[in-house]
Amino acid sequence: MNYIVPQSELKIVGTRPVRPDGVDKVTGRATFGADMTLPGMIWGKVKRSPHAHARIVSIDASKALALPGVKAVVTAADFPEIANEEAFVGEGPMNFRDLSRNCMARDKALYEGHAVAAVAATSQAIADEAIELIDVRYEVLPHVIDVEAAMAPGAPVLHEDMFTTGVEPKPAKPSNIAKRVSFTKGDVAAGFAEADVIVEGRYTTQPVHQAYIEPHACVAAVSADGQAQIYSSTQGQFMVRAYSAKVLGWEIANLRSYPMEIGGGFGGKTVVYLEPLALLLAQKSGRPVKMMMTREDVFRASGPTSGAVIEVKIGAKRDGAIVAAREVLKYQAGAFAGSPIGPGCMCGLALYDLPNVEVIGYDVVSNRPKVAAYRAPGAPITSFAIESALDELACKLNIDPLALREMNGARDGTKTHYGVTHKDIGFLSVLEAARSHPHYKAPLQPGQGRGIACGFWFNIGGESSGAVHVNEDGSVSVVSGNPDIGGSRASMAMMAAEVLGVPMDQVRPIVGDTASIGFSFLTGGSRVTFATGMAVTQAAEKVVDQLKTRAAQIWDIPVDAVEWKDGKAWPAGLNAGAFEPLSVAQIALKAGRTGGPIGSEVSLNAQGAGAGFGCHICDVEVDKETGHVKILRYTAIQDVGKAIHPAYVEGQIQGGAAQGIGWALNEEYIYDKNGKLENAGFLDYRVPVASDLPLIEAVMVEVPNPRHPFGVRGVGEVPIVPPMAAVANAVRSATGLRMEHLPISPPKLRAAVDAEAKAG
């Protein structure tokens, strides 16, 4: 069924109720990964490599094992060797050999912070002491941090078996370039020949961390017969189960994975780090084991997103019509292959209708922590370059930057350079909303500037399960297979309540563990409200069918003579008015006599996710003396499909924008010459705080996605795509300086001001 109707016809969807899990979260009762304890529990800690690149010559744990209170030590020797095979999971490829070696270094430590051993002991203090007593001998190897240095001939090679894929013929020598990807459309050379104006630029971005406030944490327990439980803070309990089973060589059915509340993920909790270690320590020690990362561990050993170098060339006619675009992207993958180079190659130019395009991308390893997904993985990096270049183009042509995007913007039927044709997209509506927003016309003072930038993300669907059960008293339970990071329990309950026609507080949503609900791919890709929401909606519809059938039985009339309205069964047609309507509670009361429990679980593979587009408007004031950029006003406009709970949709947009502002202005990984991270803490890796930001206005444009019952599109990822260029373009407008390198931190801006003064 389809509920894409005017808001006035919806009772619950589109309103802003208090979220069902809210009270526990404001009173401190909500149980996150690190809050879990089990009887007899002991503590696990990780020993990490102090070197950026080193061969592990030997590991001697005898002294640690002799320390009273130490119950187990594990190293790579305790894990099975995993074959080099690639599986595709959700947003990107996954190589389980690499995953295993990232959880626990084998043969070589590939970055500072790489796990080389783990211990379990009866107290945290003893575990810390034991870590010091493990004697690891290293042969330190030359290392490489920078992406272009890693690509250069003669660079230290991380993996002797890495031969660049995607080039013909196959290279004779191993290198740090894992793969080359390319996309072409039309003929770029011919396109550039036609251009009246060409802009070129070389842009760089730094790796930034998702910086969820909750460090990774889990508790594992294994019984003597091999049945195991893992409680963890994760974006996917099924992911934890599958990945841990794979890394340990265990059977999936023996592992039950419980999703705890999760304190932010943004893509960074879509993999495992501690879970396989905790499970193995629990098995070896015979005791439940709790493991938590410190904040330093989080920075050094869990995935940031790539830093990159991007070269862009765009050609246009004098009227602004773009005739050709060429982009070369070099993305850092960290120590193992797998940067988001694919989406990087696709997303930047996906917003525009371009006749001639060539995009080339490289996935490059170096001695840094392996990257993990971060909100719209790959897209913000490419869009920083493309949207900055478009701003340059608009300046050169003396065209309004919004007009340039309106003229070239993708619409239904636009074929992208990666072969997909856009359908039911709302980009032009977003641009229209930006143009008519008062912010776009508001006057600026001297020293202030305004920038705009746009962003795109595919959004995904995928495998999801949802269940709806009517309880004996007529209350309703909704079970989903996806951890709730930003209010998805609320949206699940709202969709179910809307379909059932009952009040929201009659519906209690929970997140099930891996044995309580069918398989669901993890919370990521902006997929949950779309895909899991589709499963829950269908399950609720099946429940309505059952309720109608039961009412028909109670009244002894044909089921097609029963209508469901306002949460009640009504006799319809010839029988209209013949019986009093029956509520869910009244039908539930008689469930035992009409066929048993009422409920339904739906598992599906949701197709037809609707792509999302955003346009951000940013005003800044630049202090040329100090190099400080102050964000004065920020408006983020986005096509959200249909906002189920508008407050949480706005929250996604505001939060993504704030992260993007941090990426633009402050955040970066800083290494010393030995390849050691110098700023592994919140003091020196500075994420935006409340006093850095203004209110962020989120403008929701609702262009429904016809392939979802309520018109939902994913919303969580698009908002982090535009900010870097929006800020850089605003700085350009305020100062005339084109900042091509992120972050636009005070020293960089000062240097640009000085360079200009010298040149001028």
Next chain:
Amino acid sequence: MSKHHVTTTINGEAVEFLCETQETLLDVLRNTLNLTGSKEGCASGDCGACTVIMDGKMVCSCLVLGVEAEGSSVTTVEGIADGETLHPVQRKFLEHAALQCGFCTPGFIVATKALLDANPNPTEEEARYWLAGNLCRCTGYDKIIRAVMDAAAEMRGEARAA
């Protein structure tokens, strides 16, 4: 090494505990007293997830030693509501959807209460600077600030009515 015996008041109740010298108040709250509402985001005083009120002052409990709690009075997030009745700050956080993952929320609730105890009528800028030691990575602070300002307004209103 023998443990220290500490007598203190937490959320209005007399509490005794034993702790090692190096254990922080946050460790004691979470691991010894099972008050896991206070969170550890950094253990270095940089995120505010562990914020508690100690003798009327807002502190990061990860920077306070357990032994320092001797003879003091500590309020944690578990002590902000009055039984079943939420504190206006908690209610406004819910009404304004001022949390997504909720991990930073206990720290913000405690810090906001401390703010409004000290300054019932803060400007938006004052609120932003007071809360600058509390990191939230999910919300961009917009809805948090709105909730804080609304809670302040409501509490002032109640005070006038009383």
